[in-house]
Amino acid sequence: xxxxxxxxxxxxxxxxxxxxxxxxxxxxxxxxxxxxxxxxxxxxxxxxxxxxxxxxxxxxxxxxxxxxxxxxxxxxxxxxxxxxxxxxxxxxxxxxxxxxxxxxxxxxxxxxxxxxxxxxxxxxxxxxx
Numbered sequence: 001x002x003x004x005x006x007x008x009x010x011x012x013x014x015x016x017x018x019x020x021x022x023x024x025x026x027x028x029x030x031x032x033x034x035x036x037x038x039x040x041x042x043x044x045x046x047x048x049x050x051x052x053x054x055x056x057x058x059x060x061x062x063x064x065x066x067x068x069x070x071x072x073x074x075x076x077x078x079x080x081x082x083x084x085x086x087x088x089x090x091x092x093x094x095x096x097x098x099x100x101x102x103x104x105x106x107x108x109x110x111x112x113x114x115x116x117x118x119x120x121x122x123x124x125x126x127x128x129x
Contacts, residue, residue, distance in 0.1 A: 001018075002017065003016070004016040057074050066098070066124065068096050068103075068115075068122055069097040071115040071122065079093040086107065108122055
């Protein structure tokens with residue numbers, strides 16, 4: 001690698017390298033970051049701190065379907081069973097899933113715990129604007 005060092009008052013301040021070398025270093029750094037992220041995710045899966053979800057589930061969540069309904073169905077629960085587990089009425093769950101009612105933070109916490117997801121996973125995509 002051909003490096004030109006620029007000094008200021010006798011102290012190296014800058015290193016100038018050819019663009020091809022810079023591009024290779026940048027690509028290598030990006031690859032290393034990807035490998036580290038993969039290794040971290042793999043360890044979280046092995047420790048049970050995260051889970052793989054099917055593409056079909058991710059597709060439903062990304063398409064704007066109500067996340068409470070998507071996760072409830074994925075966990076193979078009825079609205080009635082979810083309502084009982086979180087101490088709500090089945091009608092309230094139906095209203096949340098239908099977009100007619102927003103759950104309180106307390107309700108979101110309970111729903112997230114029962115559905116075994118982070119609270120953020122229960123927020124609709126348009127809620128993040």
